[in-house]
Amino acid sequence: MELRIYSDAVVTSDGQFSAEIVVRDGLIVAVDGGAGPSRGAFDWSGDVVVPGLVDIHTDNLEKHYQPRPGALWDAYGAALAHDGQCAAAGITTVLDSLSLHGRKEGLDRKTALGPMIGGMDQAQADGALRAEHLLHLRCEVTNPELLSLLEPHADNPRLKLLSVMDHTPGQRQTSDIGALQARMVAAGRNEAEIDEMIARRHAGRDPGVAHDNRRSVVAFAREYGVPLCAHDDATLEQVEEAHADGCVIAEFPVTLAAAKAARGYGMAICMGGPNFVRGSSHSGNLSARECAQNDVLDILASDYVPLSMLRSAFMLIDDFGWAPEKAMATVAAGPARSLGLTDRGEIASGQRADLVRVSRRSGGWPVPVEVWRQGLRVA
Incomplete structure (x- = not known):
C-alpha cells in the first residue's frame, strides 16, 4: 500500500522544508521537495511533520499499574493505558524503565516487576499496542537481590537498555x-x-554489594550486547568509571561538569523533558536548560510526563534558537541511535514511516493531531 503525505513544514535531518513523504509497506521510500501536494496526497500544510518520538526512559507504566497508593490495577490494562498516553504524545517507540529495587508511593517494585513486564509482553504479542514497547531495566546496585531480578529477563527480546544507579541518600542525585x-x-x-x-x-547499603553488583551488571551488558547507561553521575571520578564500564549514555547527570566530562568521553547526554519544561530539576540538580545552553544535550526522555518530549523539542526551537533538525534529533534520532536502532528516528528514505503531525496551539504548545507508526495511524 502506498501513502503520500505533504506538508510545507517537514523536519528532516537536512532541515525543515516543503516536501511530500512517500510511504510504501510501512517504510518511507522517498522525501520529495516540492511546492504542493500531488494528486491523492494528504495535505498537512500549516502543520509540522516530525519523526515519531523515541523515549528511552519513562516511569509512566508504574502510574497505571498503581493508579493510587495501595490500589493495583490489572497489568494488561495498565499496559494499554500507558501505551495510549504515549502514542497520544507522539511517542512511537518507548522503553519502559522499570526499577529492580525498592518501593515508590507504596508500590513494591520487586513484586510488581514480573506482572508489569508480563502484561506488556502479552499486549505487544496480541498486537494491542499503538507504540512499540521496549524494555529498560534500572539496576540499583545496592540491592542484594539485584541479579536474581535481572537474570530472568536476559532473553527477553524487548530488553534494549540497562542502567546502573545508586539512590542512597547522600549519593549522586540525593x-x-x-x-x-x-x-x-x-x-x-x-x-x-x-x-x-x-x-x-543507609542500613541497607553495603559498599561491597554495590561494587560487586555493578561489575556483574557491566558483565551482563557485555555478554548480551545490551547498551549501558550511567545514572546520576555527579563527579569526574564517577564519569571516568562509567566510561571504563562502557556506558554509552550519561542519563540525568547531576552537575554540568559531569555532563561535559561524559560528552568528552563520547557518551550521549540524556536529560528529562519535565526538567526542561519546568526549567529545573525537581531534585535541585542540573537543569536540562543549562545543558542546552552549554550544547551538551543529546537526548530528552519523558521521565514521568509523556507530553514533555515534544514540548521540550519545540521550546529548543522557539526559545533557544536551535535548528528544527537539531531540536527534533534530541527526541527521535538521538535516542534511537544511542540504542543502536538505525531504522527509525528520521524522516528519510529507508526509515520506518513513524510520523507525527503537529499543530501549534496556545502558548506555543505543539499538539500531536495525528500519529502514525510504520505507515498506520495509531492516534
Whole structure:
C-alpha cells in the first residue's frame, strides 16, 4: 500500500522544508521537495511533520499499574493505558524503565516487576499496542537481590537498555540530604518518617554489594550486547568509571561538569523533558536548560510526563534558537541511535514511516493531531 503525505513544514535531518513523504509497506521510500501536494496526497500544510518520538526512559507504566497508593490495577490494562498516553504524545517507540529495587508511593517494585513486564509482553504479542514497547531495566546496585531480578529477563527480546544507579541518600542525585528532606516534607512526610527512611536506606547499603553488583551488571551488558547507561553521575571520578564500564549514555547527570566530562568521553547526554519544561530539576540538580545552553544535550526522555518530549523539542526551537533538525534529533534520532536502532528516528528514505503531525496551539504548545507508526495511524 502506498501513502503520500505533504506538508510545507517537514523536519528532516537536512532541515525543515516543503516536501511530500512517500510511504510504501510501512517504510518511507522517498522525501520529495516540492511546492504542493500531488494528486491523492494528504495535505498537512500549516502543520509540522516530525519523526515519531523515541523515549528511552519513562516511569509512566508504574502510574497505571498503581493508579493510587495501595490500589493495583490489572497489568494488561495498565499496559494499554500507558501505551495510549504515549502514542497520544507522539511517542512511537518507548522503553519502559522499570526499577529492580525498592518501593515508590507504596508500590513494591520487586513484586510488581514480573506482572508489569508480563502484561506488556502479552499486549505487544496480541498486537494491542499503538507504540512499540521496549524494555529498560534500572539496576540499583545496592540491592542484594539485584541479579536474581535481572537474570530472568536476559532473553527477553524487548530488553534494549540497562542502567546502573545508586539512590542512597547522600549519593549522586540525593547528595544534598537537606533538599531531600525538604521534598519529603512537601510530600506530607513527618520528621520521624523521614529519619526512619533515610536510616533504613543507609542500613541497607553495603559498599561491597554495590561494587560487586555493578561489575556483574557491566558483565551482563557485555555478554548480551545490551547498551549501558550511567545514572546520576555527579563527579569526574564517577564519569571516568562509567566510561571504563562502557556506558554509552550519561542519563540525568547531576552537575554540568559531569555532563561535559561524559560528552568528552563520547557518551550521549540524556536529560528529562519535565526538567526542561519546568526549567529545573525537581531534585535541585542540573537543569536540562543549562545543558542546552552549554550544547551538551543529546537526548530528552519523558521521565514521568509523556507530553514533555515534544514540548521540550519545540521550546529548543522557539526559545533557544536551535535548528528544527537539531531540536527534533534530541527526541527521535538521538535516542534511537544511542540504542543502536538505525531504522527509525528520521524522516528519510529507508526509515520506518513513524510520523507525527503537529499543530501549534496556545502558548506555543505543539499538539500531536495525528500519529502514525510504520505507515498506520495509531492516534
